[in-house]
Amino acid sequence: xxxxxxxxxxxxxxxxxxxxxCTYTDxxxxxxxxxKQEPGAGLQLLTYIFSNMDMKQDQRLTxxxxxxxxxxxxxxxxxxxxxxxxxxxxxxxxxxxxLIFGSGTRLLVRP
Amino acid sequence: EAGVTQFPSHSVIEKGQTVTLRCxxxxxxxxxxxxxxxxxxxxxxxxxxxxxxxxxxxxxxxNRFLAERxxxxxxxxxxxxxxxxxxxxxxxxxxxxxxVDTQYFGPGTRLTVL
Numbered sequence: 460x461x462x463x464x465x466x467x468x469x470x471x472x473x474x475x476x477x478x479x480x481c482t483y484t485d486x487x488x489x490x491x492x493x494x495k496q497e498p499g500a501g502l503q504l505l506t507y508i509f510s511n512m513d514m515k516q517d518q519r520l521t522x523x524x525x526x527x528x529x530x531x532x533x534x535x536x537x538x539x540x541x542x543x544x545x546x547x548x549x550x551x552x553x554x555x556x557x558l559i560f561g562s563g564t565r566l567l568v569r570p
Numbered sequence: 571e572a573g574v575t576q577f578p579s580h581s582v583i584e585k586g587q588t589v590t591l592r593c594x595x596x597x598x599x600x601x602x603x604x605x606x607x608x609x610x611x612x613x614x615x616x617x618x619x620x621x622x623x624x625x626x627x628x629x630x631x632x633n634r635f636l637a638e639r640x641x642x643x644x645x646x647x648x649x650x651x652x653x654x655x656x657x658x659x660x661x662x663x664x665x666x667x668x669x670v671d672t673q674y675f676g677p678g679t680r681l682t683v684l
Contacts, residue, residue, distance in 0.1 A: 558673060
C-alpha cells in the first residue's frame with residue numbers, strides 16, 4: 460500500500476544539526492520531496508531529490524536517499540530558530556501523479 | 571509571479587451547512603490538485619484536474635464533496651452538507667505542463683465544522 464512514515468517530533472538546540480527521517484513504500488517513485496510548513500502558513504517546497512541520486516546538497520540542507528531501504532532523510536546544518544516548523548516528506552506516485560505525504564515532523568529549535 | 575492562492579483562509583460553519591472553497595493556481599499551470607489534512611494527520615490527496623477535466627478523483631471521501639474547474643482556471647471545492655469530520659485544512663496545489671512537474675501549494679483553507 461501507499462504509506463510514508465515520519466517521526467512526529469524533534470527538538471534540537473540552536474546551532475546543532477537536525478536530521479529528520481522518513482520511510483516510504485513505492486520503490487518506483489521518481490521524485491521525493493520535502494515541504495516545510497511554518498505556523499499559520501502553507502506548504503513551502505523546501506527541496507526534492509530525483510530517485511537516481513543518493514545525495515543532494517543545497518546550502519544548509521542535505522538530502523540523503525537510500526533506495527534499497529526506502530529511506531529518506533533531511534539534514535539541516537546550523538539549525539536556527541527560524542527553522543522551527545513542521546517538515547513533511549512526500550513521495551511522488553508515478554502511476555497516479557499524486558503526492559503521498561507523511562504525518563509531518565514538528566521541529567522545535569531551542570535557543 | 572503570484573503563487574497559488576486560496577480563499578477563504580478560514581471558514582467556520584455549522585454541521586449541515588454548505589461551504590465552497592476556492593483555489594487560484596499559478597497562471598499557466600494546467601494541473602491542479604486538492605489535498606486535505608485532517609486532525610493533524612497526514613496530508614491526503616483528494617483529486618487532480620488537468621485543465622478542466624478530472625484526471626483522478628479517487629481521494630474524494632464521498633458524494634458530499636464536489637470539485638469543479640470550469641474553463642480550466644480556478645477551481646472550487648464544495649462540501650454539502652458539511653459534517654464534523656470534514657474539519658481540517660484544505661490545500662490546493664498546481665503544477666505546470668506535465669503531471670510530473672513539481673507541485674506548488676497554496677496557504678490552505680482551515681475549515682471548522684461545529
